[in-house]
Amino acid sequence: METSQIIETIKMFEEDNFDIRTVTMGISLLDTVASTPEETAKNIYKKITTYAKDLVAVAEQIEREYGVPITNKRISVTPISLVAGSANEEEILLLAHAMDDAAKEVGVDFIGGYSALVQKGFSHGDLALIHSLPRALTETDLVMSSVNIGSSKAGMNLDAVKLMGETVKKITDLSDTANAKMVIFANAVEDNPFMAGAFYGVTEPDVVINVGVSGPGVVKRALDKVKGESITTVAETIKKTAFKITRVGQLVGSLAAERLGVQFGIVDLSLAPTPARGDSVAEVLEAIGLEQVGAHGTTACLMMLNDAVKKGGVMAAEGVGGLSGAFIPVSEDAGMIDAVKAGTLSLAKLEAMTSVCSVGLDMIAIPGETPATTISGMIADEAAIGIQNNKTTAVRILPTNGAKVGDMIDYGGLLGTAPVMPVVDKSSAEFINRGGHVPAPIHSFKN
Amino acid sequence: MKAVVTVVGQDKTGIVAGIANELAAYGVNILDLSQTIMSKTFTMSMLVELGGEDSFNELHAALKEKGTKMGVAVHVQREEIFEAMSRI
Numbered sequence: 158m159e160t161s162q163i164i165e166t167i168k169m170f171e172e173d174n175f176d177i178r179t180v181t182m183g184i185s186l187l188d189t190v191a192s193t194p195e196e197t198a199k200n201i202y203k204k205i206t207t208y209a210k211d212l213v214a215v216a217e218q219i220e221r222e223y224g225v226p227i228t229n230k231r232i233s234v235t236p237i238s239l240v241a242g243s244a245n246e247e248e249i250l251l252l253a254h255a256m257d258d259a260a261k262e263v264g265v266d267f268i269g270g271y272s273a274l275v276q277k278g279f280s281h282g283d284l285a286l287i288h289s290l291p292r293a294l295t296e297t298d299l300v301m302s303s304v305n306i307g308s309s310k311a312g313m314n315l316d317a318v319k320l321m322g323e324t325v326k327k328i329t330d331l332s333d334t335a336n337a338k339m340v341i342f343a344n345a346v347e348d349n350p351f352m353a354g355a356f357y358g359v360t361e362p363d364v365v366i367n368v369g370v371s372g373p374g375v376v377k378r379a380l381d382k383v384k385g386e387s388i389t390t391v392a393e394t395i396k397k398t399a400f401k402i403t404r405v406g407q408l409v410g411s412l413a414a415e416r417l418g419v420q421f422g423i424v425d426l427s428l429a430p431t432p433a434r435g436d437s438v439a440e441v442l443e444a445i446g447l448e449q450v451g452a453h454g455t456t457a458c459l460m461m462l463n464d465a466v467k468k469g470g471v472m473a474a475e476g477v478g479g480l481s482g483a484f485i486p487v488s489e490d491a492g493m494i495d496a497v498k499a500g501t502l503s504l505a506k507l508e509a510m511t512s513v514c515s516v517g518l519d520m521i522a523i524p525g526e527t528p529a530t531t532i533s534g535m536i537a538d539e540a541a542i543g544i545q546n547n548k549t550t551a552v553r554i555l556p557t558n559g560a561k562v563g564d565m566i567d568y569g570g571l572l573g574t575a576p577v578m579p580v581v582d583k584s585s586a587e588f589i590n591r592g593g594h595v596p597a598p599i600h601s602f603k604n
Numbered sequence: 605m606k607a608v609v610t611v612v613g614q615d616k617t618g619i620v621a622g623i624a625n626e627l628a629a630y631g632v633n634i635l636d637l638s639q640t641i642m643s644k645t646f647t648m649s650m651l652v653e654l655g656g657e658d659s660f661n662e663l664h665a666a667l668k669e670k671g672t673k674m675g676v677a678v679h680v681q682r683e684e685i686f687e688a689m690s691r692i
Contacts (some may be wrong), residue, residue: 162689222607
């Protein structure tokens with residue numbers, strides 16, 4: 158082994174903020190369903206604290222031995238609406254608290270899966286869960302939630318879109334930051350290790366380890382070395398870099414799975430920024446040749462980046478899954494924040510970018526007086542992009558009461574700070590209030 | 605298990621001796637050693653053989669402390685991490 162290769166690897170961790178963003182244990186809760194919500198809550202607590210008791214210690218030992226930072230240790234569980242059975246809004250909160258208590262007991266950073274899948278309609282448990290969200294997300298600390306309101310196969314549940322717009326507003330009335338813990342999806346994936354959208358699909362085995370890798374800083378440094386060269390070289394450079402960093406995810410995931418005695422699931426290679434300078438997807442796009450993210454050409458660069466990341470990752474890991482690509486949250490990315498402040502990056506451009514990135518409108522602050530139906534309109538637009546293009550899209554939007562356009566809102570830690578962005582002030586209410594179901598696109602009939 | 609010890613910092617007398625003595629004190633065998641000056645910086649990497657998880661943790665803590673005393677950055681990492689990144 159060459160010393161220069163060794164030093165290059167160490168630099169990736171120390172200078173480029175390369176990290177394993179998360180080792181996420183997926184735990185099926187299907188066998189915890191009991192005849193009463195109290196009993197189900199007990200079973201949930203017991204199963205999580207049994208299966209994940211060594212998760213944090215094992216991850217920390219791997220960190221030490223290999224010198225790889227593992228930023229978060231997390232748990233994802235079966236969507237709670239599926240195990241809630243006949244629980245009402247009050248009773249389902251017991252399950253949220255059981256998740257929160259179990260997560261605290263085992264010492265993980267987050268637990269995801271307070272979720273409902275309602276793309277084709279609501280079950281009793283789905284409605285109980287959605288109605289409980291404002292309390293669940295403000296009464297617990299570590300619980301993360303997601304609601305899937307559309308899919309390419311099922312179309313879009315417009316009643317759910319309307320309900321989620323109203324839910325976002327209700328959450329805002331209780332807390333300025335709790336909406337950061339909830340994602341509204343179309344085409345949600347079942348093995349995603351990233352938060353807030355991680356839940357554990359019903360087709361998955363009893364327990365697995367999934368790994369989320371990040372490293373926009375490493376890609377940026379690699380691109381700095383090919384300045385002025387053709388875009389073909391840029392794509393190739395990103396692919397090779399993605400390969401290297403995914404290999405680390407593969408190593409860490411297989412080690413963690415082996416030591417915990419569980420199956421290894423997938424590596425999700427997502428360029429997930431943090432608010433730290435040098436750990437920004439916007440800076441990667443700028444390194445490709447944009448004066449600032451949001452300039453014309455941004456969508457093209459992002460498309461190429463997202464695709465090259467997937468191609469590099471696919472070959473490096475036994476199983477690639479989750480969202481794999483580039484995340485474009487505003488508050489968590491120093492370069493995105495700069496571009497919004499400078500007026501270069503608008504909500505409309507962000508929406509266009511979501512048609513080629515791996516998720517959607519993410520961590521965007523908007524004025525508190527934005528009507529629920531306008532938020533529903535944003536959710537519907539994002540879902541439409543996902544449903545029509547067979548990709549995952551998501552909305553994590555943060556209305557802030559009393560805030561006006563340009564104010565900076567601080568969400569703390571990895572969630573960062575976001576400038577309040579302007580929203581179109583014409584109404585979407587008549588459309589949203591129609592309710593009903595947007596049929597699945599014609600190309601969904603593949604059978 | 606095998607681990608890679610890297611030492612990076614400003615060149616001065618006694619760095620190799622300091623690290624090697626520490627390794628010897630813990631009964632760790634050096635399998636390979638390479639030292640150079642890269643961009644005016646002292647850079648050394650060593651491949652070492654040591655016992656299990658416990659001896660790794662002890663050595664890791666001791667070498668980190670030694671590095672701090674000598675004013676150089678010391679890393680101890682199992683070798684698989686470098687192989688994963690650089691070889692298919």
